[in-house]
Amino acid sequence: MLDDASPLAPPLALSAVALTLPSAAGPVNILRGVDLTVNAGERVAVVGPSGSGKSSLIAVGAGLEEPTAGTARLFGQDLATLSEDGRARLRRGRAALVFQSFHLLPNMTAEENVATPLEIAGAKDALAKARDWLGRVGLSGRLTHYPHQLSGGEQQRVALARALAARPALLFADEPTGNLDGATAASVADLMFNLVAEVGAALVMVTHDPALATRADRIVRMADGRVAS
Numbered sequence: 001m002l003d004d005a006s007p008l009a010p011p012l013a014l015s016a017v018a019l020t021l022p023s024a025a026g027p028v029n030i031l032r033g034v035d036l037t038v039n040a041g042e043r044v045a046v047v048g049p050s051g052s053g054k055s056s057l058i059a060v061g062a063g064l065e066e067p068t069a070g071t072a073r074l075f076g077q078d079l080a081t082l083s084e085d086g087r088a089r090l091r092r093g094r095a096a097l098v099f100q101s102f103h104l105l106p107n108m109t110a111e112e113n114v115a116t117p118l119e120i121a122g123a124k125d126a127l128a129k130a131r132d133w134l135g136r137v138g139l140s141g142r143l144t145h146y147p148h149q150l151s152g153g154e155q156q157r158v159a160l161a162r163a164l165a166a167r168p169a170l171l172f173a174d175e176p177t178g179n180l181d182g183a184t185a186a187s188v189a190d191l192m193f194n195l196v197a198e199v200g201a202a203l204v205m206v207t208h209d210p211a212l213a214t215r216a217d218r219i220v221r222m223a224d225g226r227v228a229s
């Protein structure tokens with residue numbers, strides 16, 4: 001049921017999104033009415049204090065969490081109308097995620113980590129594409145290394161290759177350089193912005209790094225579960 005998904009719809013549109021989750025101390029109001037539209041090719045940085053709801057905004061936008069109220073649309077499709085499988089199908093090849101802690105599959109080599117989602121999406125030459133993308137991120141000498149044999153910066157390069165190899169229209173990045181030291185963080189950030197521009201993807205990037213945030217087209221400030229500015 002992807003009838004509502006439209007190539008003309010913005011990649012992401014959150015309208016009055018609320019997220020309340022149970023906790024031992026009672027319900028926690030994590031998002032309290034978030035409105036945010038991200039247009040095609042637009043790069044948005046999401047900043048704000050710890051606990052203000054930045055990661056939760058990504059989780060709802062990517063369809064990993066269901067909002068308690070309001071509407072989250074990915075490529076025009078109301079995520080609430082889809083099953084978990086349907087949300088995964090909608091994301092496939094069109095929306096990708098990178099995380100602070102890389103989230104590579106530990107039992108797969110770098111090239112297998114990049115090739116697997118391409119195979120699932122039906123690409124015929126997945127392994128060749130994966131190798132090409134690992135070359136683009138400077139890792140042609142690390143194709144058959146496992147994640148534990150790679151540095152943090154190298155692991156995030158693999159994650160970027162995996163995320164962007166299918167040329168998605170939207171990349172979610174949650175603190176993509178948060179686990180990297182200064183110089184490595186800067187080179188991974190350069191790579192991410194270059195590749196996002198090359199594939200023409202929109203970017204929703206959570207960051208605590210003010211210098212990284214200023215590279216976006218727009219900065220969204222979260223405070224206490226709301227967009228403050």
Ligand SMILES: Nc1ncnc2c1ncn2[C@@H]1O[C@H](COP(=O)(O)OP(=O)(O)OP(=O)(O)O)[C@@H](O)[C@H]1O
Nearest residue numbers: 021022023028030049050051052053054055056057
């Ligand atoms: N599954 C959950 N159950 C209960 N509370 C949660 C859950 N996930 C997050 N929270 C709470 O929701 C609030 C927002 O969390 P979130 O991770 O979105 O914030 P954040 O702005 O990304 O923070 P940080 O910058 O520290 O990563 C926090 O107070 C957090 O403790």
